[in-house]
Amino acid sequence: MHFHRPGNASTTGHLQNHSGARLPDDLATMSILDLPVDILLLIFPHLDATSFLHLSSTCKALHNADFLNDAAFWSTLVRTTFRVPNQPTAQHDGKRWQKLYKRLLTQSRIYTWGDNDKACLGHSYDAPAAMARLGPPRARRVNALRRRHISWPAEMNSTENLGVISDVQCGGWSTTMLTAKGTLYTVGVLDGLQFDQRRAPFMQTPARQPTALKYPPGFVQLHERNDSSTAIQQFSTGRAHVLGLADSGRIWSWQNIELAALHVMFLNHDTKEDGTAAGRGTVHKVVAGWNKSAALIEGIGIVLWDPLQRGHDDTAIEDAVLVLESAVVPNTGYRRSKGKKSTHTADTNPDIAETVDQVGNFILLEHVLLFSTDIGKVFAAQIFWDDHEQRVGEPVEITISDSETEIFATDVQGSFRSFAIFTRDGNVLTSNQDRLMDLLRDNQAPDNLFTRIPALQHRGVISVAFGDYHFHALHSSGHITSYGNEPQACGALGLGGHGDPEGRLRGIRYQGMGGDGRLVPHAYTEGRRVWFEEEKRDWIKFLTAGGVDAEEASQRMRMALGTPDVRCQGEVSEWIEQQGRDWESKFGLKGEEDDELGAYFALSVTAAGWHSGALVLVNEELAAKVQAACEVRESSSTTAEGEEDAQDPPAEDANSSLLSYAVSTALDYGRWFLGLAPYNVPAPTPHNAPHNNTAGAASNRVGEQIHVPRNYGDSPREGYKYVWAKHSFPRLVLSNGEEMPGEVGFDEWRFARPEFDLDAGV
Structure with missing residues (x-):
């Protein structure tokens, strides 16, 4: 039957059949609002967006948030229109699905980062013709490695x-x-x-x-x-x-x-x-x-x-x-028919509906298969596959309990040797195949089966994507956080660096001959977000160059980035994280757009091997506004908040300026390692220095072998400066009461300093 809106201004409609004939009197006098709400909710998913909005506008009762943001309708519409995979942990957020529908039409972008081996990132950095123009052999090797390793998200x-x-x-x-x-x-x-x-x-x-x-x-x-x-x-x-x-x-x-x-x-x-x-x-x-x-x-x-x-x-x-x-896989054939409480099952066990129930989702690890079911349980089964047999063992239930209360599992996700279990109360429990084998072989779960990373608990995590040694979490607010390690500083975490100071300021410790990166334990309390904004990268580049006065900041930078103690690096990186987390509101733009999704909203995240990717909805108009808010004309002397900058440095003579430049350049090279003095690399000749003599030519060759950036994150383009161009490298009072050295004032935390759980890392 069809719904017909009456010609007058009445807020109710009457039911007619498709031929226009009136139904019996008891039905003919029934209005739309006389129908049970359950029937309306069953009708909504069969409408397109235009029909749904027309129906909801027929009367005030239907034009309320409960109907307009119906999760079943908008999630079904998004998934059928755009083939977006279902996200079980977010399937009841109708308002979110509605916003995604509007933005998917024009704003979907693919970003990738990490190891670009075999061009798996879809970037053109390792094209042979480009490699031939990079200079001497040593420089070609260094630059080729840097281009193969992409540490910031870049659009495919x-x-x-x-x-x-x-x-x-x-x-x-x-x-x-x-x-x-x-x-x-x-x-x-x-x-x-x-x-x-x-x-x-x-x-x-x-x-x-x-x-x-x-x-x-x-x-x-x-x-x-x-x-x-x-x-x-x-x-x-x-x-x-x-x-x-x-x-x-x-x-x-x-x-x-x-x-x-x-x-x-x-x-x-x-x-x-x-x-x-x-x-x-x-x-x-x-x-x-x-x-x-x-x-x-x-x-x-x-x-x-x-x-x-x-x-x-x-x-x-x-x-x-x-x-x-x-x-x-045994016990996975049961499927519940719609509208019935019980159905026939192909499994021989008559109690399968009560003990296992219908499979909701499943994943394949290297040697184990895991599946979740509709009654909140998760099962694991070992795979036996060789020339003599091809079978899957009997599924074993993974008991998830908190004290004496059994926890309802809503989803299981994972790949290779790692997995995560999602619970109805908002927790995300991570584990790996090695721990699970103890359960499958001995039928007894080890005490350390699960890890509860604080940054994943009750934080709106929708999905978790695992690579070989790193993983990402996608949050319902549209941001991505990174965890784990990145081998050979390949950039898999997406936090910048490639062994350089930018990655260190995000909380990565580089160790060993290969420069393997490992997040500091502080990063697991609040997480480290992947940045898509170009201006954020310039900002952190500016800080790693020492800020407005590299000489004044040198002791703080050595303390934060060049010592074996992780405390200072962990807390400074958390301060950096808080600034980046509140980036749009910091410049007065948060909530300016009515969809509240921000300039960059991640719809999905993926990872494998040593690389990662994300499907991101990019609001280019808002992104441009955020970028513009970070810039001021070079003659301006105001900060982002419109106040006179109190950090204007005194005029320096040429020698002092050259010293600051040398220190900044040394920092930007990233030639210092944990526990070693970070300022032991000779600075190359500045771009404007004469090089028409032997000494100058020698210095220029050094400059050719090691790339010198044209700016240090203080200027987006000629004639403009960033609002942070006169800011100093952060100076904090650490959680143990120690004061970082320096001559500038102490920086305040944008939010409260978290209580760090240093034993929570993986």
Whole structure:
């Protein structure tokens, strides 16, 4: 039936059938508001945005927040319109989904960072032609490493013509994106270890720009037209392969960007490919793991198999592979029918509905599969897979309790060897495969099974993405926090640095010959946010150069960044974090936009190996306003708050200025290591110094070998200065009462200094 709004100004409508005939009197006099609220909520998800807003505007009763921000409607609309994956921990936040719908149309961007091995970040930094122009061999090696390691989020190249991007996932050597039209694009290589004997270097050739994944001949390529058999509704990226679930229910598998997909079929299981959303054989989700593929199939359960391989010598007409060897995870076949309290289950255990219930989500680790169920439980099952057997062990329940109270688990997320369990009360419990093995082998959970990182508890965490040694948390407010380590200062944490002072000021300790980075324990109390704003990077570059007076700040910088004691580095990095966390309100722009999502709002985060990525909604207008608020004309003498700056330094002679420059340059090189004197690198000749003699030429060669930045974060462009150009390196009173040395006043905390839990790190 249709709803018809009466022609008069009445706030109620009467029901008519589709032909216009009036219904019986008892129904004809019924208004929309006489319907139970539950019926209205069932109707909403079937409307488009325009129809929904028209219906809600028919009367005041429907035009209230409970209806306008209905979570079921807006989450369904966003996920069906843009193919955005469901986020269980945020599925009841209707206001958030409504804002996302408005911004996804024009503002989705992909940012990546970390190790750019095999061009997996989609950046062009390691192009051979560019490497040839970087100078002498030593300089080429240094610059090549710096360009391969990207420590700040950078927007992926050539994505502007892909349309709305709805999801992004990292693989071992790749990054794959899903568009709102159901097309998959990938950069890097899917399998960095697979040999390709057609041409040197006999490995898969990296795709440096987003490349659409292909289908076999005869199937509709999505750039031609939309087709349910090839339009992907959900996908998963493993270490070396990609699985895609099409709108029709068909499973596709890729292991090489250059080769067409293979249609996955099972010898022992039938799957539905008619596009219906329910019934035995319907595939509800696919997961590509470290070394296995998996799918949740209604009436069967979670099915595992080895990733498929297509060779270059395969016939062109081959479009499907029959999986001969697969395994079903026990007790995962139950599925509750809508509108019924109990249903038949394919499992032999009649109590499965009460003991396990329906699978909600599942993940594949290296040797373990975990799944959560609708009654708040999480189970783990060990995978046994070799030449003699291919099976999955009996699932073991992971007991999650707080004292004597059992905790309701809402989701499980993870990859490779790490995972996280989400609870209904807002906690996020992290763990790893090694700890879990003790439970699976001995059927007794170890005392240290879970870690409770303070920065993840009751902080609106929506998802957690794990790489090999680092991980990120996405918060409902749209920001990303980083944890763990980054090998060889590869930038996987996204906090800046690459071994340089910027990373140290964010709380990274670089150690060993390879410069492995590890977050200070202080970072696990409040978290360290990933910055997307360019001006923030200039600000921290300015601080690492010593601020307005590098000579005056040298003792504080040595104390904060150049000593084995982590206390000062941890607390200064937390002070930096608080300033960056409140960036927009600091310049009077917070809440200026009616959607309150900020200039950069992360919709999803992903990680694998040594790199990471994020789908970010960018409000370019607001971002420009924030940037403009950070700038003043060079003649201005006011600070960000509009007050006369009290930190104007006295005039210095040429020698003093040169000394400050030398110290600043030494700091910017990042040539100092923990526990060593940080000021032992000779400064190169300034850009404006004469070099028409032998000494000058020698100094210039030093300058060529080590990059000297043109500015130290005090100026965005000629004629302008940043509002912090006359600020000093922070001076704090530490938590133990110690005062940092210096001649400037003490800086106040933007928020209260947190109570640091130094034993909370991973």
